[in-house]
Amino acid sequence: MTGTAPRIAIDAMGGDAGPSVMIAGAAHAFERRSDLSFLLFGDEAAIRAEVARHPALAGHVEIVHTTDVIAGTDKPSQAIRRAKTSSMGRAIAAVKEGEAHAAVSGGNTGALMAMAKLALRTMPGIDRPALAALIPTLGDNDVVMLDLGANTECDTNNLVQFAVMGAAYARVVLELERPRVQLLNIGTEELKGTDELRDAAAILRASDHLHMHFDGFVEGDKLSRGDVDVIVTDGFSGNIALKSLEGTARFVTDLLRRAFTSSIRSKIGFLISRPATELLRHHLDPNNHNGAVFLGLNGLVVKSHGSANDKGVANAIRVAARMVREDLTRKITEDLANVSARNHAVAAK
Structure with missing residues (x-):
């Protein structure tokens, strides 16, 4: 996957400020690397209004309307039941379905972890x-x-x-x-x-x-x-x-x-x-x-701090994009295979 042009799914409703900061962060990241594209999940009207403020993103974003937002007070068990209707759940599902290479959210950490683990499952050996x-x-x-x-x-x-x-x-x-x-x-x-x-x-x-x-x-x-x-x-x-x-x-x-x-x-x-x-x-x-970063899943998910500004969100997006370009999942898989092979060799002696 090295050299892949990263397509990042963004939970636009996540974070304390919602679409305004998440979209501004995407625009800031795009300024640094124009090979990025984005799949934005959340309230379509609110997202379109923010995208309009950043003309450089035109042609590089796709908006998917969702009707539900995971709140910071929601328990993971509650959030999982709304995975198919929430911006957070749909962003993770985009990674699972191959529509995006990685997902970024500034929302509820526990909910994000629970949804990601349920949807993507852990890698073999993890x-x-x-x-x-x-x-x-x-x-x-x-x-x-x-x-x-x-x-x-x-x-x-x-x-x-x-x-x-x-x-x-x-x-x-x-x-x-x-x-x-x-x-x-x-x-x-x-x-x-x-x-x-x-x-x-x-x-x-x-x-x-x-x-x-x-x-x-x-x-x-x-x-x-x-x-x-x-x-x-x-x-x-x-x-x-x-x-x-x-x-x-x-x-x-x-x-x-x-x-x-x-x-x-x-x-x-x-x-x-x-x-x-x-x-x-x-x-x-x-x-x-x-x-x-949630390491050990069959997919890449990055947690942005809820209070991050546009520079912070851009940094989270750059982290996600770099993992895509460098094929981090493959590197982890290879190292785990080496550990397993060595353990089997030692046990056989």
Whole structure:
């Protein structure tokens, strides 16, 4: 699929602002790569009004009217029953039916996960899909982290599979031949952590035939140092870690804003240090890292943050398009086959 011109299905009603931001994000992404085309699901009148604001999209979009919208308060079980009538469900179905290469939604995460898993099913060799995203670091690259909330409890096999999927994703989005992979743990010593963590580490250490370099455990205070490319954990710990990082980023930016407006001298200091503070603001802006991916499904689905602006939505679309062009699903399938073959060979000895 490498070189494919990506056709992206968009849940235009998803996200806090709905069609206005989702369509503006599509237009912003199209400005960067004109080989994109879009299948837009939602209220046709509202979508057409927004598309009219972006003439460059003319001839590159198809609108499919839907009558239902999945709300942020809807339970996954409720959302699944409306998969055939909702903009979110129809966008996922477009991937399943081959009408689009990937789907993007800024809507309810739990509903999106449930619908995607039911419609697309997991890949052979994958027990559970995982939610992966890019986290900013002090290093040259962001770090891929998974699972971020799809699975609250994980066994050894789940963690190994997450490592394989995360490494394949890092090879695509970070352009790394052998990503450095670590498991999130309460310490770096080999005896630390649960049985599942230690067993997963043992399997990954023996998997030197994979396109990754497993480097043991990492603690929570090292997540953003830039010393690792892929961090693997269960969804419970991963979601807490992610929210903690996001909260810390907001704390730092709000603290700086308060400090620089506390006095005339502080305001003068802000003007002098503005280039540095702008760099910090850009680095911590979640829109620059928007686009979490459900890995392990027979189809590509990207979750945009509900509060993302048009730049953030465009980034989520670019993530989806890049996975299409680089044929991420094939890479994961090949790596999983290598793990299975090696495990069978070891068991036969």
